[in-house]
Amino acid sequence: MSKKRYFIQLAYDGSLYHGWQIQPNAITVQECLDKAMSIYFRQTIETLGCGRTDTGVHATEFFAHFDIEDVAEEWVLNAISGINALLPYQIAAKKIIAVADDAHARFDATARAYKYYIHFEKDPFKLNRSWLVKDKLDVVLMNEAAKELFNYQDFSCFSKSNTQTFTNNCTISKAIFEETEGGLVFTIKADRFLRNMVRAIMGTLIRVGKGEIDIEDFKKIIESKNRSKAGQSVAACGLYLVRVEYPYLG
Incomplete structure (x- = not known):
């Protein structure tokens, strides 16, 4: 064999x-x-x-x-x-x-999707599985800002610095907040993601939801290509990789 x-x-x-x-x-x-x-x-x-x-x-x-x-x-x-x-x-x-002998789990993936979970009240059963946010958030405004992600490809402002990538360009095809019982879930899908990208996007959208920045500020942050302009990375506990797509897998 x-x-x-x-x-x-x-x-x-x-x-x-x-x-x-x-x-x-x-x-x-x-x-x-x-x-x-x-x-x-x-x-x-x-x-x-x-x-x-x-x-x-x-x-x-x-x-x-x-x-x-x-x-x-x-x-x-x-x-x-x-x-x-x-x-x-x-x-x-x-x-x-x-799979074929040249199939590659990383390079053959055509899309990935993540979900990020937020809850608003202390819950011991969500420890390490969702992020507790005590501030009131404007979900409508956060979703309006999230739609702006579709208009850009260079997401350097949301990437860790000094990563070994040839490009910081990504195509985002879905980005939406949905209300859950006692919280929110943010779903984002793209052809590829940069290191720490989803958590940095979340941290910046949370600033929109708190009223610290508006949508025009959000756009300027993306256009700056500067990580220091974006929000802090949110806690890892709420982030889940939920989907990886390949052309040869159903």
């Missing part, structure tokens, strides 16, 4: 982890996944994720690819229960999918 490539679909609560990507002296989701899969398949498995979620960020849908040698495809595709038995409870393997 030759080497074969697969995608694995995951969901995880990021509260206990220092993000997705393996790093020294910190526990990450990728480290736990690679260890569990290496034990199960009895060979070294190294995954590559569809992106890099930060410390404390969650995912209800996340994909990674991996290569495996000399293992029957049927066994790989039916390995979910065995892998889950070796994973911490906060990480769940959902599905393994056979």
